[in-house]
Amino acid sequence: MKERQLAICDKDVQYLETLQSYLLKKKPAGFEILVFSSVYQAVEASEETGFEILLVGESTYDAAIEKVNARKIFILLENGLSGIREHSAISKYQSMSALIGQVLDEFSLEEGAFGLVAGQKGKARLISFFSPDRHCGQTAAAFCASELLADRGERVLYLNLSAFSGFEELLQIKYDSDITDFMYFVLKHSDKLLYKLEGIKRTLHGVDYLPPALDYADLRNIAEEDWKRVLDVLLCNGNYTQVVVDLTEVCQGFYHILDRSDRVYVVTDQASVRSRSAFNQYHSLLLAKQYGRIIEKTRVVDFRSDWDACSADLEGLSVSIIGAHMRSILQEDEQE
Helix, strand or coil: CCCCEEEEECCCHHHHHHHHHHHHHHCHHHCEEEEECCHHHHHHHHCCCCEEEEEEECCCCCHHHHHCCEEEEEEEECCCCCCCCCCEEEECCCCHHHHHHHHHHHHCCCCCCCCCCCCCCCCCEEEEEECCCCCCCHHHHHHHHHHHHHHCCCCEEEEECCCCCCHHHHHCCCCCCCHHHHHHHHHHCHHHHHHHHHHHCEEECCEEEECCCCCHHHHHCCCHHHHHHHHHHHHHHCCCCEEEEECCCCCCCHHHHHHHCCEEEEEECCCCHHHHHHHHHHHHHHHHCCCHHHHHCEEEEECCHHHHHHCCCHHHHHHCHHHHHHHHHHHHHHHC
């Protein structure tokens, strides 16, 4: 089947080349990228096979655009003075990732938009991080591992399932939607997962991540069966090779995610009596629930308390003391 096409039409050749370069590298949602410097070229190219999406510069737009065979047209606003009202409009001069995110997020809501199945062969590897005593180093270890995998060329998606991640303050960012919005959308429109994923995800140090839950109650209310369904889609159709889950008991799919994981890292401070006691209780509970197979694929990550000072710098974790520690653990696991 022919790839779905995302076309850009703009007289600003420098902008066109910059956007094309970004899109060819990222290839969001598996789209084939086409560029045109004139409306006539776009009209002619769309005659045989229509575009899914057309982005057209505000100053490039003219009446002939209506002849382009495109399911959805977006106007790239430059000064907003053209008065174009027929199509959706987004700001042209913003980060490429933000621009494409807005486009695909809105496109995912189109009733006529075709579903999309990823072209990845095989399923992604699922890695979970958990701390029975809610050790503050859990997120640092999980995100650091994600960075190290991304540095090696893996396509990594990081999911934070904690009640209070603190990401907005740590990263000085404001989220308009979060992982629960993504979950509810995918449960209704699993065939449009890649559109929504591109629209909501953020990227840090080469790692894609979904904004953590803004209200833990929304996260807690997602049923275990729903987690199973979303994981089925994400692992097989998400275009990732590694999915890293920063797991807590807030998630109703807690045991399912642990059981389904290819590797489980339990973060603890082995020098702490409390941490050892919490880990022993967790270990005993898994045995009591007949989840011995989770224990078999578990590795303990000893996280020293004096590493906490560098754990807040999420983007720089891979080059910190934590990074050196996690790198050795990942390398040892690969040799087993």
